[in-house]
Amino acid sequence: MMKIKGLSKLTLLDYPGKVACIAFLGGCDFRCPYCHNMEIVLDSVPEDYIDEDYFFDFLKKRSNMLEGVCVTGGEPLMSGDITEFLSRIKGLGYLVKLDTNGSYPERLKELVANSLIDYVALDIKNSPKKYVKTAFCTPLQFQKVEESLAFLLEGKVDYELRTTVAKPLHTVSDLEEIGRWIQGAKRYYIQNFAYREGVPDRTLTSVGMDELQMMLQAVKKYLQTAELRGV
Ligand code: SF4
Numbered sequence: 001m002m003k004i005k006g007l008s009k010l011t012l013l014d015y016p017g018k019v020a021c022i023a024f025l026g027g028c029d030f031r032c033p034y035c036h037n038m039e040i041v042l043d044s045v046p047e048d049y050i051d052e053d054y055f056f057d058f059l060k061k062r063s064n065m066l067e068g069v070c071v072t073g074g075e076p077l078m079s080g081d082i083t084e085f086l087s088r089i090k091g092l093g094y095l096v097k098l099d100t101n102g103s104y105p106e107r108l109k110e111l112v113a114n115s116l117i118d119y120v121a122l123d124i125k126n127s128p129k130k131y132v133k134t135a136f137c138t139p140l141q142f143q144k145v146e147e148s149l150a151f152l153l154e155g156k157v158d159y160e161l162r163t164t165v166a167k168p169l170h171t172v173s174d175l176e177e178i179g180r181w182i183q184g185a186k187r188y189y190i191q192n193f194a195y196r197e198g199v200p201d202r203t204l205t206s207v208g209m210d211e212l213q214m215m216l217q218a219v220k221k222y223l224q225t226a227e228l229r230g231v
Helices: 038-042 054-059 082-090 106-114 130-133 139-153 170-181 209-220
Strands: 004-011 019-023 070-071 097-099 117-124 158-165 188-192 227-229
Touching: 004 038, 004 054, 019 054, 019 188, 070 082, 082 097, 082 106, 082 158, 106 139, 117 139, 130 170, 139 158, 158 170, 170 209, 188 209, 209 227
Parallel strands: 019 070, 070 097, 097 117, 117 158, 158 188, 188 227
Antiparallel strands: 004 019
């Protein structure tokens, strides 16, 4: 059974240029201190899922109004039955955007090879040096992120990279390191952290506008296409 923890029935922002809905899948292998979706990450109420039949009925009914489905989490690629889930969505004629933390490159490559994903949004949690500490992941998981990144840079599927910056996790020089690391990327966005109830680290704060601009300029040394988003 697919662990659909939530459904946002309409978004004009999440899938660039498309009218879409969002499906939130439970579970995540990272523990980012600024995560906005901890209830979905921890998946602590196991029976608390949206019925799959309800979800697919919804998609059938909205097929003349919605163009895409954003599949997010948590980490959607953790779900063993993700291939079947995306096949069913694609079978109804929808475009699929996948949000991922990058820790399942093999699944990502396979789903792209099978034309089950149209757009990927990969999180870049921090500079390589600070990655493990920022995402509370293992060095091996970080290697997997590098593999996912290298795959996206090949350009076999449309994609964006994005970093949510929070103080004191990210500095201007971290962003410069990120720029150096991801140079050649098609799209890259810097998003500002906003505190919300349930965020694991309550001491984190958003970054001031001056510093955000400095971060952007630092990335732009390597990546002219970098932009601030939602600020
Ligand atoms: S990878 Fe995403 S969903 Fe998982 S803990 Fe980090 S921010 Fe939350």
